[in-house]
Amino acid sequence: MLGFQRRGLNTLRLLLSFLLLSTWEAGSGQLHYSVPEEAKHGTFVGRIAQDLGLELTELVPRLFRVASKERGEILEVNLQNGILFVNSRIDREELCGRSAECSIHLEVIVDRPLQVFHVEVEVKDINDNPPVFSLKEQRLLISESKQLDSRFPLEGASDADIEENAVLTYGLSQNEYFSLESPVSSGSTKRLSLKLKKPLDREKTPQLKMLLTATDGGKPELTGTVQLFVQVLDVNDNDPEFDQLEYKVKLVENATKETLVIKLNATDRDEGMNGEVTYSLKSVKPNGRSFFTLDESNGEVRVNGTLDYEENKFYEIEVQATDKGNPPMAGHCTVWVEILDINDNSPEVTVTSLSLPVREDAELSTVIALISVSDLDSGVNGQVTCSLTSKVPFKIVSTFKNYYSLVLDSRLDREMFVKENNPPGAHIFTVCARDADAQENALVSYSLVERRVGERALSSYVSVHAESGKVFALQPLDHEELELLQFQVSARDSGVPALGSNVTLQVFNDNAPALLGPQTGGAVSELVSRSVGAGPRGVDADSGYNAWLSYELQASPFRVGLYTGEISTTRALDEMDAPRQRLFVLVKDHGEPVLTTTATFLVSLVENGQTPKSSLRALTGDTSPEVTLVDINVYLIIAICAVSSLLVLTLLLYTALRCSSVRTVGTCGPAKPRLVYSSAVGSWSYSQQRGQRVCSGEGLPKKDLMAFSPSLPPGLNGEDQGEKQDPGSNDPAQVSFLQISPVLEVFVKLFVTHFLKNTLCVCVCVCVCVCVCIQCSSGMISGACH
Incomplete structure (x- = not known):
């Protein structure tokens, strides 16, 4: 029962205390303090015991204590002095955040009797926080x-x-x-x-x-x-730009396909698609688009066709760079490609003038052809030197830049023929083959293409040197046995497989005409000029048509008989003619091919009163011994002397009868034409006595040429002792015999008319017959005795 009472008493007390507290709160104010935030520990806030009316001595006995709704440990009361102080850090932002008002609410409780006091401590803001951005x-x-x-x-x-x-x-x-x-x-x-x-x-x-x-x-x-x-x-506001506006590149003309010419680079300051660049060829001048290609992604220009310096030395390439922006923008550049020359063109030879055929007696330095040489290359590659192959009778003479004259440098000999009875091992000809390869592939060897010639092998007639290509005759050739020897020479290189070609040679085994020398003869009259002369005598060891000879003379005022070889004048010689005449006689046969030989005659013209001497040397293509005249046959001398004596007696009688007539006969100063022997030039020659006048009452003075007859055999040497005179007219002289009896006058007329004419005829016939017989017996004129 007692315990129950005690518990009831306590409950009553508690209710009473709350009642009293409520009464006090309703009747008393609260304490208000302020303190800045972030104040240090021990910072004074206020004298709370004093402000509450409490004695310091009763704080402990009455159990004075402070309670806080938030954090009670922030503020504390010192029980010894009754002061409220800061016990720990005060962060206004932590306590109140962004609130404008920030206070700490405290409850002060005192027991015995129980009392409760409310204390508000305002926390003052200080600038302790910097502005803060939410992102760094x-x-x-x-x-x-x-x-x-x-x-x-x-x-x-x-x-x-x-x-x-x-x-x-x-x-x-x-x-x-x-x-x-x-x-x-x-x-x-x-x-x-x-x-x-x-x-x-x-x-x-x-x-x-x-x-x-x-x-x-x-x-x-x-x-x-x-x-x-x-x-x-970025926006597409920039054009692509090349490193340079113009590029210069040098490229050899033999650059192969896909050769890199240049790598172009264009940049666009934009970014992304606006800065991505593609390349394209706009044009290539002149007409060279097919010669180059351009990679649209990397800007590489490469060779696509065959370049030729001679066609175009420069190319102008226009390139465009385009970005991928919208709208696209473009930039441009020019690439100048200079083509460098290489020696890829052979010199070209053009014959602008050609004088053909060339006579084998042409003078040295005769211009045969005018030649222009050009090379399409440039610089040293286009500089041309012109030369001839060795062992030719011509030479090249430079007349102007790249213009040349082909002139004769040595005497020509038209024949290339092999004479029969040649010595064994004689060199006939040299063949030459060229190979454009190099080293072993260009080594050429020669050989005969073997065949049979009649019953014998070709190798028994000719051979060829394997290295030099010289062709040799292994035995004497006989025209009557083998007129034409035709064979082939093969040239082979040393490559694998061996390549080669053949050439055909034709060796003509023939005899050329030979010149034996001129023959002399003729007659000169005091009254009438007869244009006869001397000429060469040619013989040909061939037979038939091949031995038929013809003669040509290239000089004036002389001519030669086409088939007789007799040289004669074409007009009267006078003082205006050169004292020495050089005659070139060409003797040709009628074979196939035609063979020829030549003779040179020197004709000297002498004045009256000179004693001419003469000799003959036949100048031919081959060196021949001097042909001299031998003593005249004894029979010929006797015949000529007898006939001459009779002729002189007849002329004396005729002269006496003429002088006894009443008609006055003009005085005559006959000058005899003389035969000239020119030992200085070594040939038969004739001279006209200058100033010779044949005086007669019948007509004008006559000028005659004294010449040897072609019927004179070669090898004779000496002077012709016989002279002939032509009456010059068929009409006898009319003689008036005033001091002689008519019977004698009739006798003389008959004698002069008949006997004199017959005597002259007999003399001439006898001389001709004797000469012909002597020539036939000596065998010097082929066909004359036939």
Whole structure:
């Protein structure tokens, strides 16, 4: 029962205490203190015991204690002095956040009697928090095409403090493109933003870094910063650009296909698709598009065709680079390709004038042809030297740049023929073959293409030297046995497989005409000139048609008989003619091919009163011994002397009868034509006595040529002792015998008319017959005795 009572008493007390407390609270005020945040430990807050009216001595006995709804340990009461102090760190932002009001509510309880007091401690804000940006950096993507005054919002900073400590102002680092636009007040709807004040150019400034600063209004000021990265977005506002506007390249003309000419590079300052470049050929001048190709992705220009320096020395290539932007933009460049010459053209020889055929008696330095030589290459590759193959009778003479004359350098000999009865081993001809290969492939060897010639092998007639190509006759050739020897020589190189070709040679085994010397003869009259002379005598060891000879003379005023060989004058010789005449006589047979020989005659003209002497030398293509005259046959001398004596007696009688007539006969000063022997020139020659006058009452003076008859056999030497005179007219002289009897006059007329004429005829016939018989017996004229 007692326990129950005690428990009831305590309950009553408790109810009473609450009642009293409620009464006190309703009747008393609360204590209010303030303390700045972040105050240090032990910072004085207030004298709470004193302010509550409590004695210091009763604080402990009455169990004075402080209770807090939040964190009771933040503030404590010193029971010794009754002071409320800061016990631990006070962070207003931690306690109240962004709230404008921030207080710590304390309950002070005192027992015996129980009392409860409310104490409010206001936490004062201090500027202990700087402005804070939510991001460490802010990135903005801005197109370079944005217009001026364009605005780009920014995220501002926050400050955990309140009131003035939380009032923020912003600043932007120095730059030329942007300015900062801040809100005017906290209630402004304007946002923090960047304002474009200068046009952007991504190619110059692809990105910008700026520092944005936030400053609060506290004392001291606290700041916060954030890094701004502005990435300038590209637009296709730039053309592709080459490294150079013009490129110069040198390229040899024998460059093969796919040879790299140049690698072009164009850059576009834009990015992405706007900066991707493709290449294309716009044009190649002149007409050279097919000679080059261009890779559209990497800009490589390569050779596609065959270049020729002689056709085009330069090419102008225009290249375009285009980006992939929208719209696309393009850039251009020019590539100058200079083609370098190589020696790829052979000299060209052009015969502008050709004098054919060439006579084998042509004078030295005779111009045969005019030649122009050209080479399409340039520089040293186009410099040409002109030369002839060795062992030819011609030479090249330079007349002007790349112009030459082909002139005769040595005497010509038309025949290439082999004479019969040649010595064994005689060199006939030399064949020569050329091979364009090199080293062993160009080594040429020669051999006969063996065949049979009649009953004998070809190798028994001729052979060929394997290395030099010289062809030799192994035995004497006989025209009567083998007139034409035709065979082939083979030339083979040393390559594998061996290559070769053949050449056909034709060896004519023939006899050329031989010149034995001129024959002399003729008659000169005091009254009448007879144009007869001397000529060469040619013989040919061949037979038939091949032995039929013809003569040609290239001189004036002389001519030669086509088939007789007799040289005669074509007109009367006078003082205007040269004292020495050189005659060239060409003797040809009628064989196939035609064989020839030549003779040179020197004719000297002498004045009256000179004693001419004569000799003969036949000048032919071959060296022959001097042909001299031998003593005249004794029979011929006797016959000529007898006839001459009778003729002289008849002439004396005729003269006496003429002088006895009444008619006056003019005096005569006959001058005899003389035979000239010219030992200096070694040939038979004739001379006309200059100033010779044959005087008679019948007509004008006569000029005659004394010449030897072609019927004179060769080998004779001496002077002709006989002279002949032609009456010069068939009509006898009319003699008037005034001092002689008519019978004698009739006798003399008959004698002169009949006997004298018959005597002259008999004398001439006898002389001719004797000469012919002597020549036949000596066998000097072929066919004369036949």
